[in-house]
Amino acid sequence: MPQGDYIELHRKRHGYRHDHFERKRKKEAREVHKRSQIAQKALGIKGKMFAKKRYAEKALMKKTLAMHEESSTRRKVDDDVHEGALPAYLLDRDETTRAKVLSNTIKQKRKEKAGKWEVPLPKVRPVAEDEMFRVLRSGKRKTKQWKRMITKATFVGPSFTRKPPKYERFIRPSGLRFTKAHVTHPELKCTFNLEIIGVKKNPNGPMYTSLGVITKGTIIEVNVSELGLVTPAGKVVWGKYAQVTNNPENDGCINAVLLV
Amino acid sequence: MVQYNFKKITVVPTGKDFIDIILSRTQRRTPTQVHKGYAISRLRQFYMRKVKFTQQNFHDKLSTIIEEFPRLDDIHPFYGDLLHVLYNKDHYKLALGQINTARNLIGKIAKDYVKLLKYGDSLYRCKSLKVAALGRMCTVIKRVSPSLAYLEQIRQHMARLPSIDPNTRTILICGYPNVGKSSFINKITRADVDVQPYAFTTKSLFVGHTDYKYLRYQVIDTPGILDRPFEDRNIIEMCSITALAHLRAAVLFFLDISGSCGYSIAQQAALFHSIKSLFMNKPLIIVCNKTDLQPLEGISEDDKKLVMEMKAEAMKTVIGQGGEATDDDSVLLTMSTLTEDGVIAVKNAACERLLNQRVELKMKSKKLNDCLNRFHVAMPKPRDQKDRPPCIPQAVLEAKAKKAEETAEKEKRKLERDLENENGGAGVYSASLKKHYILADDEWKEDVMPEILDGHNVYDFIDPDILMRLEELEREEGALQGLEADDDFEMDGAELTPEEQAALAEIRKKKSLLIQQHRIKKSTAESRPTVPRKFDKDKQFTAERMGRQLSSLGLDPSMAIDRARSRSRGRKRERSPDRGGNDGLDSMEVDGDQQNKKLRVRSRSASRSRSKSRPPGEVVPGEGLKDTAQKKKAIKMAKRSSKKRNKDARRGEADRVIPTLKPKHLFSGKRSTGKTDRQKFPLLWIHIQQPVASHVWGSCIRYAVQLQQPAIVENLFVC
Numbered sequence: 001m002p003q004g005d006y007i008e009l010h011r012k013r014h015g016y017r018h019d020h021f022e023r024k025r026k027k028e029a030r031e032v033h034k035r036s037q038i039a040q041k042a043l044g045i046k047g048k049m050f051a052k053k054r055y056a057e058k059a060l061m062k063k064t065l066a067m068h069e070e071s072s073t074r075r076k077v078d079d080d081v082h083e084g085a086l087p088a089y090l091l092d093r094d095e096t097t098r099a100k101v102l103s104n105t106i107k108q109k110r111k112e113k114a115g116k117w118e119v120p121l122p123k124v125r126p127v128a129e130d131e132m133f134r135v136l137r138s139g140k141r142k143t144k145q146w147k148r149m150i151t152k153a154t155f156v157g158p159s160f161t162r163k164p165p166k167y168e169r170f171i172r173p174s175g176l177r178f179t180k181a182h183v184t185h186p187e188l189k190c191t192f193n194l195e196i197i198g199v200k201k202n203p204n205g206p207m208y209t210s211l212g213v214i215t216k217g218t219i220i221e222v223n224v225s226e227l228g229l230v231t232p233a234g235k236v237v238w239g240k241y242a243q244v245t246n247n248p249e250n251d252g253c254i255n256a257v258l259l260v
Numbered sequence: 261m262v263q264y265n266f267k268k269i270t271v272v273p274t275g276k277d278f279i280d281i282i283l284s285r286t287q288r289r290t291p292t293q294v295h296k297g298y299a300i301s302r303l304r305q306f307y308m309r310k311v312k313f314t315q316q317n318f319h320d321k322l323s324t325i326i327e328e329f330p331r332l333d334d335i336h337p338f339y340g341d342l343l344h345v346l347y348n349k350d351h352y353k354l355a356l357g358q359i360n361t362a363r364n365l366i367g368k369i370a371k372d373y374v375k376l377l378k379y380g381d382s383l384y385r386c387k388s389l390k391v392a393a394l395g396r397m398c399t400v401i402k403r404v405s406p407s408l409a410y411l412e413q414i415r416q417h418m419a420r421l422p423s424i425d426p427n428t429r430t431i432l433i434c435g436y437p438n439v440g441k442s443s444f445i446n447k448i449t450r451a452d453v454d455v456q457p458y459a460f461t462t463k464s465l466f467v468g469h470t471d472y473k474y475l476r477y478q479v480i481d482t483p484g485i486l487d488r489p490f491e492d493r494n495i496i497e498m499c500s501i502t503a504l505a506h507l508r509a510a511v512l513f514f515l516d517i518s519g520s521c522g523y524s525i526a527q528q529a530a531l532f533h534s535i536k537s538l539f540m541n542k543p544l545i546i547v548c549n550k551t552d553l554q555p556l557e558g559i560s561e562d563d564k565k566l567v568m569e570m571k572a573e574a575m576k577t578v579i580g581q582g583g584e585a586t587d588d589d590s591v592l593l594t595m596s597t598l599t600e601d602g603v604i605a606v607k608n609a610a611c612e613r614l615l616n617q618r619v620e621l622k623m624k625s626k627k628l629n630d631c632l633n634r635f636h637v638a639m640p641k642p643r644d645q646k647d648r649p650p651c652i653p654q655a656v657l658e659a660k661a662k663k664a665e666e667t668a669e670k671e672k673r674k675l676e677r678d679l680e681n682e683n684g685g686a687g688v689y690s691a692s693l694k695k696h697y698i699l700a701d702d703e704w705k706e707d708v709m710p711e712i713l714d715g716h717n718v719y720d721f722i723d724p725d726i727l728m729r730l731e732e733l734e735r736e737e738g739a740l741q742g743l744e745a746d747d748d749f750e751m752d753g754a755e756l757t758p759e760e761q762a763a764l765a766e767i768r769k770k771k772s773l774l775i776q777q778h779r780i781k782k783s784t785a786e787s788r789p790t791v792p793r794k795f796d797k798d799k800q801f802t803a804e805r806m807g808r809q810l811s812s813l814g815l816d817p818s819m820a821i822d823r824a825r826s827r828s829r830g831r832k833r834e835r836s837p838d839r840g841g842n843d844g845l846d847s848m849e850v851d852g853d854q855q856n857k858k859l860r861v862r863s864r865s866a867s868r869s870r871s872k873s874r875p876p877g878e879v880v881p882g883e884g885l886k887d888t889a890q891k892k893k894a895i896k897m898a899k900r901s902s903k904k905r906n907k908d909a910r911r912g913e914a915d916r917v918i919p920t921l922k923p924k925h926l927f928s929g930k931r932s933t934g935k936t937d938r939q940k941f942p943l944l945w946i947h948i949q950q951p952v953a954s955h956v957w958g959s960c961i962r963y964a965v966q967l968q969q970p971a972i973v974e975n976l977f978v979c
Contacts, residue, residue, distance in 0.1 A: 002464045003451070004420035012454075045287060049280075134381065151381055175375045250388035252376045 119243050120186075120257050124217030127152070127204050132213065136171065147171060153178050153214045153248035155196050170211055178214065181254035183222050183242045194222040196254075197239055214254060218244045222256070266418040269328045274412070275405025279398045282321070286314045286394075296383050307390040308377050314394055315370030318401070322363040326356055329411065338426045338506035342465075345498040347414050355407040362404045366397045422467040429618065430478045430507050431610050432542075434500055434535075435514030436528050437484025438521035440549040442466070443597040444514070445481040448607045453481055459522070460484060463496050465503060472611035480509070487531040504538040510614035511544050512606070515567070517594075518553035525559065529566040536573055543613035544574045545591060547606050552596040567592070 017023075042050050133148035149171045156177055162168060184191045200219040202208040214220065222242050229237040242256035273281060290313050294306045332340045332349055343352070373393035380386035424430075433441045437459035445451055449468025454461050466481040482500035485493075493501065504511070515528055532546075548556050548567070559567070574591045590609050595602030622628055676691055683689035697705050711718055720726065756764065803824045807817035874880070876895070877888040885891045906912055 002420050003422045003453075003466045009452075009454075045284070151379060173379060176379055247388075249376075249379070250385050251392045252373055252389055253392070 119217075119219070119259060121217045121243055121245065124203050124215075127215055132204075132208070132215075133170075149173060150176070150211065150213060151249065152176070153254065155179070155199050155212045155214055155220070157198065157212070172212070176249070178248065178254055181220065181222055181242065181244070181256045183224075183256045183258050185227075185258050186260060192227065194224060194226070194242075197221040197223055200241060214244055214248055216244055216247050219259075220244060220254075220256060222258075224258070265423065266330070266415075266421060269415050269419070270324055272325055272408055272412040272415055275402050275408055278321070278401055278405075278408065282314060282317045283394065283398070285317055286310055289313065294383070298383075300381060303383055303386050304377055304380055307380070307386040308374050310390055311370055311373050311377070311393045314397060315366055318366045318397060319363055322359055322366075325411065326359055326363070329356060329415070336426045336506070338424070338502065341502040341506060342421075342499065343418070345495055345502055346417070351410070352414065355410050358404050358407045359411070362400050365400050369393060369396050369400070422465055424465065424467055424480060424507075425478065426507055428478055429475065429611075429614055430480060430509035431512060431607075431614065432480050432482065432503060432507060432509040433512045433514060434482050434485060434504060436486070436516065436521055436523050436531060437461075439484070439514040439516040439528075440521075440597050441481055441484070441514050444512075444547075444549070444595075444603065444606075445479050447597055447600065447603050449479050451479075451481070460496065465499055470607065470611075472608065473615070475611075475615070477611055477614070478509075480507070485531060485535070487527060487534055501535075501538070504535065509542060510610045510617075511539055511542050512610055513539075513544065513546050513570075515546060515548045515570075516550050517548045517556060517559055517563070517567075518550040520550060520553060525563040525566055529570060532570050532573075539573075539577060542577065543610070543617050544577045545593060545606070545610055545613065546570050546574050548592070548594040550596060550598075551594045551601070552599050556594045 039050060039054060132150065132152055134151050135145050136147040136149050138144045138147050147169060150173070153176050154172045156172060179196060180193055181196050182191050183194045198221050199209060199212045199214060200221050202213055202215060202219075203217045204213075204215060208215070219241050220243075221239050223238060224240045225236065225238040229240075231237055241259045243259060244254055244256045246253075246255040248254045290310050291306065294303060298306075330339070330343070332343055332352065340349075343349070370393065373389055373396075377386055377389050380389055433444060435441055438457070438461075442453040442455045442462055445466065445468050446453055446455065449470045451466055451468030453466050453468075460483060462481060462483045464483065468479045468481070470477050470479055480503060482503055483496045485497050485500050488497075490501075513532060515525065516523070517525060519525065546567075556567075571592045578591060590613060593602065593606050593609060595606050597603060680686060680689045680691065694705050699705060709718075723729065803821050806824065807821050810817035810820060877892050879885050879888060879891050883891075885894060
């Protein structure tokens with residue numbers, strides 16, 4: 001025992017108080033009442049924080065109790081019908097299934113041609129033009145209003161140079177330009193910070209796609225070389241599409257889900 | 261000089277607590293209210309302030325943590341090594357590095373989000389950006405929370421380290437476990453180190469302080485070291501090795517020559533030789549402990565040889581330090597901590613050696629030359645060869661000699677306690693209390709004393725004068741009882757003399773009279789109207805009566821009566837001149853008469869059949885008011901002063917009242933030209949080209965009033 005541990009030294013030499021354990025037990029028993037008093041009396045932000053913490057504790061307690069209560073019983077198991085299992089009287093008929101498979105491939109090919117993909121966010125809220133652009137007044141008397149500043153997150157690419165200020169109509173402020181996105185792999189459930197290669201499609205219109213505006217639902221192409229994905233042929237995959245799942249201008253970052 | 265006080269480090273909160281503290285601080289210290297309708301720059305500023313404030317707080321708190329924890333490279337190598345041994349330098353540095361990284365990350369986050377906030381164009385957007393910023397900062401802290409927990413544990417342990425000053429005079433005690441190091445330090449200092457029979461009782465360094473030649477010495481007790489290769493040593497042993505390596509101290513190597521610690525002298529000697537490199541440049545003393553179990557002379561030859569070898573090594577260090585030819589005693593000492601035999605000698609030897617070494621070093625150093633020329637020890641020059649010893653008078657010498665004799669005798673005298681110890685200890689031996697009885701014949705000491713002899717109680721006859729004494733005692737008691745009886749003796753009539761009886765009767769009569777009177781008079785205010793003394797019809801309490809009473813007592817009443825008269829002078833002088841010339845008594849009568857007169861006047865008015873009421877303004881003579889007008893004014897003022905103030909600011913009669921908000925005559929009827937809504941707010945616009953005199957205004961307003969359109973007047977805008 002180090003020299004400074006006075007409490008332990010005293011306990012070693014003189015033992016505990018004669019009523020120490022009883023007092024301790026009683027104090028702990030009183031904690032329950034104290035806590036309930038605090039829960040009832042705490043007001044304002046403190047009350048809210050306490051309530052939240054307490055709720056989480058109670059939920060956990062309930063779960064553990066339920067876990068302890070569940071007993072191992074034996075239940076009758078219904079054997080699920082195996083996928084594709086045929087009853088005996090249909091055993092030699094299997095043309096129909098093949099036909100189904102075929103039509104699926106045809107459907108997929110058609111979809112590819114049409115350019116419609118299955119994406120995590122099929123529908124997004126349309127963004128109005130006045131929400132997207134802010135009017136900038138220019139000219140000597142500030143009466144000309146043909147310039148627009150984009151208020152959403154944008155991606156411009158490494159070789160971007162502005163048009164001469166006299167001619168540029170759409171201004172993409174450098175504070176709102178992003179180069180990286182937090183991309184989540186849907187199966188691995190982990191998130192990587194990947195570079196954006198480009199904006200593939202913005203659901204609000206082709207104009208926004210060409211401007212490079214990133215809003216919720218936009219399909220972007222990201223550099224996945226650090227994931228180390230390989231095609232069946234053996235080639236290294238370095239670019240994949242991802243769909244943006246948040247509003248980047250409100251959160252200050254781009255969160256996306258990889259489209260596998 | 262850095263104070264090695266690690267107790268001053270602030271508490272490191274856990275990750276969760278840290279976040280709670282900072283966020284609630286932000287919530288308290290920044291403005292909390294903001295509305296959608298504010299100007300956008302104000303909204304932006306509001307949220308930017310919150311982000312920056314949070315970042316600043318995180319920065320401050322993390323900086324204090326980083327700065328307060330000692331840097332292992334900047335402190336004394338002893339502490340650096342000790343902390344490395346205890347906490348692992350790399351782990352420690354990593355934890356602090358992570359905190360530093362967290363601080364930078366938070367700074368970057370704040371910078372980015374403040375930049376983004378500049379483009380926020382709605383309350384919702386600014387608010388979400390602020391929430392995102394704070395959330396990210398808190399995530400950084402959450403990731404770093406294991407480091408925070410680790411640092412908190414280190415801090416708690418560091419605060420309990422003994423405060424060892426690495427630069428002052430130190431004595432270090434080392435040796436195998438269980439050789440008696442902790443007992444030694446308990447003996448010479450006030451440190452209360454645990455002493456137990458098992459090995460490794462002491463698990464860390466202990467510090468005690470002791471004095472020698474008016475200087476304070478630190479004594480450091482180390483955990484026992486086992487003879488192992490260096491790499492295999494555990495943390496506890498490494499503490500002692502660190503202390504040995506870095507502290508410039510006198511080393512006491514303890515040797516248990518009795519072997520009761522469980523290790524033979526050979527093993528201990530082997531340990532000595534393995535760590536002797538650490539004893540370089542340090543005054544070394546080999547201490548043989550537990551000599552009460554085994555004296556140094558009684559050990560075997562081989563062991564003696566080993567011991568001599570060790571001594572030789574120790575001598576080498578002495579010679580290395582300046583070649584003083586010290587005697588054996590200064591290098592190899594024996595002692596026993598149980599019997600306290602030789603403990604002080606060891607301490608003195610160690611302190612002496614250390615002091616000499618330090619003084620020598622200081623003399624050799626260059627710093628001393630600066631001070632040396634400032635010292636000068638003055639010795640008085642002897643003026644002749646005569647020897648002048650100190651002069652002690654003969655009486656003092658004799659007294660001293662006698663005292664010495666007495667103390668010697670006292671020491672030689674056998675105490676009862678020694679007797680007890682010899683005969684078996686406290687429970688076994690019972691002292692015979694009759695040993696010191698003073699009796700006529702010494703043979704009677706052990707005799708058993710009877711209690712009853714010949715039918716009498718022996719104790720009744722111990723004193724020859726006992727009967728006499730008993731009689732005296734009884735007499736005293738009787739006297740005392742008589743005194744007490746006197747105190748609560750009741751007064752009987754028969755005991756009094758006739759004059760006293762008469763006086764007693766008088767007193768009783770008077771007392772009963774007074775009580776009766778009081779009972780008559782005693783009525784509460786509700787039951788009877790109190791008549792003030794002025795209207796005291798009985799005229800009991802006159803000055804004459806007072807004079808009579810005073811003279812009956814035998815005092816001269818004239819002075820008192822004069823005083824009383826002067827007090828009661830409230831009457832107008834003109835009333836008394838026709839009665840003037842009487843002596844004091846009569847004039848009091850006059851006063852009484854006056855009073856009576858007033859009463860009579862009153863009763864006359866009260867005896868009328870019908871009461872006469874006065875008009876409000878009529879002046880009653882005697883009130884002090886001049887005329888009706890003044891009285892009326894006085895009444896008015898009285899009423900106004902008692903009026904209650906309108907502290908509730910309720911509507912009063914002075915506040916404007918619009919009896920009808922929409923008078924029909926203004927809101928009805930057709931108009932030939934103009935819109936009908938103009939009727940609702942009839943406005944009168946008066947365009948003036950030149951300034952207009954006030955009387956013109958007045959006429960305007962009067963004209964409007966005549967039109968009976970007060971609404972116009974009210975809505976008169978002047979522009």
